[in-house]
Amino acid sequence: MTQRTEQEIEHAIRLHAQNLCAPIWWESGRTTVVNNGTMCVVRTPNSVLGITNDHVLEIYQQHKVERQDIFCQLGSAPFDLNANLIARSKFWDLATFAIPEFTLRHWGRKVLFARTWPPSPIQTTDHVVFGGFVEARRTTPPVSFPPTMSVPFVSFRTQPHSSTENQVTFHVDPSQVTWLPNVESPLQPGTNLSGMSGGPCFRLVPAENRIELGGIIYEGDYNLGIVFARQICLVSAQGQIAPPPM
Numbered sequence: 001m002t003q004r005t006e007q008e009i010e011h012a013i014r015l016h017a018q019n020l021c022a023p024i025w026w027e028s029g030r031t032t033v034v035n036n037g038t039m040c041v042v043r044t045p046n047s048v049l050g051i052t053n054d055h056v057l058e059i060y061q062q063h064k065v066e067r068q069d070i071f072c073q074l075g076s077a078p079f080d081l082n083a084n085l086i087a088r089s090k091f092w093d094l095a096t097f098a099i100p101e102f103t104l105r106h107w108g109r110k111v112l113f114a115r116t117w118p119p120s121p122i123q124t125t126d127h128v129v130f131g132g133f134v135e136a137r138r139t140t141p142p143v144s145f146p147p148t149m150s151v152p153f154v155s156f157r158t159q160p161h162s163s164t165e166n167q168v169t170f171h172v173d174p175s176q177v178t179w180l181p182n183v184e185s186p187l188q189p190g191t192n193l194s195g196m197s198g199g200p201c202f203r204l205v206p207a208e209n210r211i212e213l214g215g216i217i218y219e220g221d222y223n224l225g226i227v228f229a230r231q232i233c234l235v236s237a238q239g240q241i242a243p244p245p246m
Contacts, residue, residue: 010157013129013204018040018213021200022075022109023133024052025151026060035059036151037086038132038199039074041099044237050063050074050097051235052198053218054088057081057095064094069192069197076109088205091164093218096239117140118233122141122168122203122214124160128149128196130170130227131155132199132217136191139190151215154187155195157204166234168201170227193220193227201229 004012025036035055040117042049045050060081064070072079081097088095103113122128131154174189201215214228234242 011156013211014131014153014155017124017129017131017155017202019110019203020112020211020213021132021153022107024050024056024072024074024079024081024198026070028062028063028067028071030071032097033071033138034063036133036135036138036195037082037197037209038101038195038217039097040112040198040200040213040216041104041116042112042114044114046237047101047239048111048238049235050079050084050099051087051216051232052095052097053216054090054093054095055089055218056198058090067166074103075109077103077106077108079103079107086141087114087241089234089241089244091244092241094230094232094234094241096235096241111191114213117237118235119203119212121165121231121233122160122201122229124163126214127157127159127171127204128164128168128201128214129157129204129211130199130201130215130217132193132196133196134187134191134193136187138195140194149214150182151195161226164231166231168229168231170229172222172225172227174222174225182200187222190223193222196220196227201232 008121023038024039199217202211220227
């Protein structure tokens, strides 16, 4: 058996992470992509949940009011954020959703199976792959009714800089980032990370040859080299979100 190189293993981990989430995006008049975020879908012991940021939902709802022809998709499948909302928290900037069977059949990605729920909080000793679908990389075919929207999954792997029971912070120095060989055009310093909102933070569990969802990105600044995420343990197995602290 041929032993895989470190780069091949790293590429496989990133590809696996990419396949466990998708862009949540909406267009106007079936011609113009208006905005996008990132959503991960996880099967807990109780339900199948889509998880992203509350501010992604808020922007979608604002655009629905402003434009009457907004059409939303999760990956390659139609998806209505309003109709499938389970819970939202402006304080934690999290929102959870039920995922219809039709969407699951056609979204083009994989559902993450959670062995137990909730996962333990991400610690500073953990190795984490995190990322999302950055708007700056988004492209659509130059036709009147584009059938697809292409946006690559931008991801990083590092240990957290800090961690609490509710939040985890990552420091990413753009000048020190090592890009995989398949990345033809690395992010330039100052790139807006819009679109990565809702992106997953996967903790590596090498002893069991798996990854698990540990957090959800809610803010980032590539120029400053910092990314903030909420611990996923704030979300229950049914999709309810913990109340703000008293």
